[in-house]
Amino acid sequence: MIESTISFSNSSDIRLLSMKKLYHSRLNYLLRNKWNTEPCHHFFVEFLMNEKEEKSIYESLSKIGIVDSNEISADTCVLSRNEKQKIHPDEEFKFRITSYSKEEREMKKGGNGNNFKVQIEKDPSEKKESGKMEEYKWEINDLNNGIYEVKIKLKHEGKYSISVKYDGFDIIHSPFQIQTTSKFKIRNYEAIREPKLIFGPQEEEEDGQLVNPSGVTTDKNGNILVCDHGNNGIQVFNSKGGFFSTIGSTGKKNGQFNGPFKMVINSKGNIIVSDNLNHRVQIFDSEGKFISRFGFEGDGNGQFFYPRGVCVDKNDNIYVCSNHKIQKFDPTGKFISTFGSKGHENGQFDGPWGITINSKGNILICESYNQRIQIFDSEGRFISKFGAQGNSGLRGICVDASDNILVCDQNQNRIQIFDAEGTIITYFGVEKPSDIRINPITQDIIVCGLDHKVSIY
Numbered sequence: 001m002i003e004s005t006i007s008f009s010n011s012s013d014i015r016l017l018s019m020k021k022l023y024h025s026r027l028n029y030l031l032r033n034k035w036n037t038e039p040c041h042h043f044f045v046e047f048l049m050n051e052k053e054e055k056s057i058y059e060s061l062s063k064i065g066i067v068d069s070n071e072i073s074a075d076t077c078v079l080s081r082n083e084k085q086k087i088h089p090d091e092e093f094k095f096r097i098t099s100y101s102k103e104e105r106e107m108k109k110g111g112n113g114n115n116f117k118v119q120i121e122k123d124p125s126e127k128k129e130s131g132k133m134e135e136y137k138w139e140i141n142d143l144n145n146g147i148y149e150v151k152i153k154l155k156h157e158g159k160y161s162i163s164v165k166y167d168g169f170d171i172i173h174s175p176f177q178i179q180t181t182s183k184f185k186i187r188n189y190e191a192i193r194e195p196k197l198i199f200g201p202q203e204e205e206e207d208g209q210l211v212n213p214s215g216v217t218t219d220k221n222g223n224i225l226v227c228d229h230g231n232n233g234i235q236v237f238n239s240k241g242g243f244f245s246t247i248g249s250t251g252k253k254n255g256q257f258n259g260p261f262k263m264v265i266n267s268k269g270n271i272i273v274s275d276n277l278n279h280r281v282q283i284f285d286s287e288g289k290f291i292s293r294f295g296f297e298g299d300g301n302g303q304f305f306y307p308r309g310v311c312v313d314k315n316d317n318i319y320v321c322s323n324h325k326i327q328k329f330d331p332t333g334k335f336i337s338t339f340g341s342k343g344h345e346n347g348q349f350d351g352p353w354g355i356t357i358n359s360k361g362n363i364l365i366c367e368s369y370n371q372r373i374q375i376f377d378s379e380g381r382f383i384s385k386f387g388a389q390g391n392s393g394l395r396g397i398c399v400d401a402s403d404n405i406l407v408c409d410q411n412q413n414r415i416q417i418f419d420a421e422g423t424i425i426t427y428f429g430v431e432k433p434s435d436i437r438i439n440p441i442t443q444d445i446i447v448c449g450l451d452h453k454v455s456i457y
Contacts, residue, residue: 002023002027071101071102072100072101072112072115072166073100073101073102073166074165074166074167074170074171075102075169075171075172076100076101076102076104076172077097077098077099077100077166077171077172078097078098078171078172078173079096079171079172079173079174079176080095080097080098080173081094081095081176082095083314084359084360084361086181086359086401087154087178087179087180087181088180088181088182088183089154089155089156089157089180089182090154091153092152092153093151093152093153093154093178094149094150094151094152095149095150096147096148096150097116097147097148097149097150097164097171098146098147099146099147099148106146107146108145108146109144109145109146110142110145110146110148111142111144112142112148112166113141113142113148115166115167116148116150116164116166117164117165117166117168118140118150118152118162118163118164119162119163119164119165119175120138120152120154120160120161120162121160121161121163122158122159122160122161123158123160123161123177135155136152136154137152137153138151138152138153139151150164154180156180157180157181157182158179158180159177159179159267160177160178160179160180161175161177162174162175162177162178163175181401181440185443186400186401186402186404187400187443187445189404189417189425189426189428190425190426192428192457193428195455196444196456196457197240197241197455197456198241198453198455199237199241199242199454200213200226200241200448200453200454201452201453207243207246208235208237208243209231209452210226210228210231210235210452210453211229211230211231211452212230212434212450212452213226213227213228213229213230213434213435213448213452213453214227214229214260214261214262214395214434214435214448215229215260215261215262215273215434215435215448216435216436216437216446216447216448216454217263217264217265218265218437218439218441218446219265219269219286220265220269222238222239222439222442223236223237223238223239223244224236224237224239224446224454225263225265225271226448226454227260227261227262227263227273227435227448228260229260229261230452232248232249232250232251232256232257232260233246233247233249233250233257233260234246234247234248234257234260234271234273234288235247236288239439239441241454241456245288247271247284247288248288252278254282254290255282255289255290257273257275257278257282258275258276258277258278259275259276259277259278260273260274260275260276261274261275261276261307262274262309262310262354262396262435263310264310264311264318265286266312266316266331267312267314267316268286268316269285269286270284270285270286270291271283271284271285271288272310272312272318274307274308274309274310274320274322275293275307276306276307276308277306279295279296279297279298279303279304279305279306279307280293280294280296280307281294281295281304281307281310281318281320281333292332292333293333294329294332294333294334295307295320295333299323301327301335301338302327302329303323304320304322304323305322305323307320307321307322308321308322308352308353308354309321309352309353309354309355309365309366309396309397310355311355311356311357311363312331312357313357313378314361315331317329317330317331318330318331318333319355319363321349321352321353321354321355324340324341324342324343324348324350324351324352325338325339325340325341325352326338326339326340326349326352326355326363326365326376326380328380337380338380339376339381340380344370346374346382346385347376349365349370349374350367350368350369351368351369351370352365352367352368353366353367353368353394353395353396354366354394354395354396354397354408354435355397356397356398356399357399358399358403358420359399359401359403361377362375362376362377362378362383363375363376363377363380364397364399364405365397366394366395366396366397366407367394368392368395370387371392371393372385372386372387372388372394373385373386373387373394373397373405373407373418373422375422384421384422385422386418386421386422386423387422392411393409393410393411394407394410395409395410395433395434395435396433396434396436397436398436398437399420400438400443401438401440403419403420404417404418404419404420405418405420405422406436406438408430408433408434408435408436408447408449409427409433410432410434410449410450413429413430413431413432413433414427414429414430414433415427415428415430415433415436415445415447428457430449430455431449431450432449432450432451433447433448433449434448434449434450435447444456444457445457
């Protein structure tokens with residue numbers, strides 16, 4: 001309004017000129033003064049409450065509820081399964097996923113089943129069936145409580161890798177490995193009388209001749225490998241006893257032997273051999289090519305004095321019997337731990353010769369001079385023992401698909417069979433047995449002994 005009035009003023013308009021002076025005076029007054037536009041009040045108003053009322057309010061707040069979201073984090077979800085479950089083709093295999101938020105709070109409601117994806121791959125070392133791509137069936141069941149159940153059905157035997165992703169990211173414990181094996185009817189051990197096949201004794205200088213074989217095992221193709229203790233090598237035969245090849249020669253160099261004693265094949269097909277008189281363990285690939293060795297003569301950790309029994313667990317860790325104790329190594333031969341000492345008490349040993357691991361992960365050891373079988377958990381803690389005093393000579397041990405225990409009783413010329421708890425089932429005669437294995441493909445019992453031959457039952 002002021003600007004409009006002034007714009008119409010001129011030197012001859014006395015009234016407007018007087019108003020102009022009034023406006024200037026008023027504006028100058030407003031500019032020169034500081035005006036407080038905030039209301040007058042105290043910055044802090046204290047609120048007082050007695051302790052009883054305060055406690056009551058807090059207790060009520062905790063019962064009102066929580067701020068919840070349905071956002072799952074792959075980094076915090078947990079996969080759980082029964083690792084001892086035996087998985088067979090065309091049978092349902094289940095595991096569970098427990099979902100968690102980014103704040104690691106367990107989810108209590110479902111609705112995210114479609115965000116989980118399962119990927120199944122067969123081990124590349126396994127042979128492909130018929131050349132066709134195998135179809136893998138799986139489904140996720142939302143239990144509507146934050147837990148999701150996964151069901152898988154595989155058609156064929158073999159090793160598989162299972163990975164579970166949420167929104168494209170692996171959850172904890174993924175991927176993991178499983179192995180499917182065919183169901184076999186348990187052998188009627190009481191019906192065993194005579195071997196169905198014997199091989200080994202040959203004309204002098206012929207391939208396949210054995211001298212005091214002390215260890216035996218089978219590979220994934222059903223071939224039979226024998227520790228030819230007297231000839232310082234590993235001999236390989238097909239499932240019918242036909243000579244296939246020889247691994248190693250006499251000596252102390254890599255790939256050579258001096259009294260190979262026992263052996264085992266791990267999940268990769270590598271052959272692990274206790275080289276008894278060289279006081280070491282050697283590892284070969286599935287074709288018999290030298291990979292590595294570990295250990296040397298001595299009584300310390302990672303050292304051996306005439307190593308005998310050898311086995312592997314589900315993680316391919318290696319267990320070796322030597323120095324009246326059991327030593328555990330990783331798959332490359334790096335020392336991990338040891339248990340046992342010389343003696344006759346529980347958890348002590350006198351001549352541990354054979355070792356195996358059952359489906360529960362328990363470690364079974366046969367002692368030549370204490371004439372007993374001892375059972376330990378996977379950490380080497382004593383569980384139980386069985387066996388009676390008699391002639392020494394327990395030399396080899398293995399378990400079947402039901403965890404029944406088969407033992408080479410060399411001095412009594414027999415194989416003794418016990419249930420998983422150590423109760424005798426039966427026995428059958430074998431001349432001077434030194435080691436025993438069950439072929440997982442055929443369920444045949446394979447025994448080698450000091451009669452310089454291998455017998456199949």
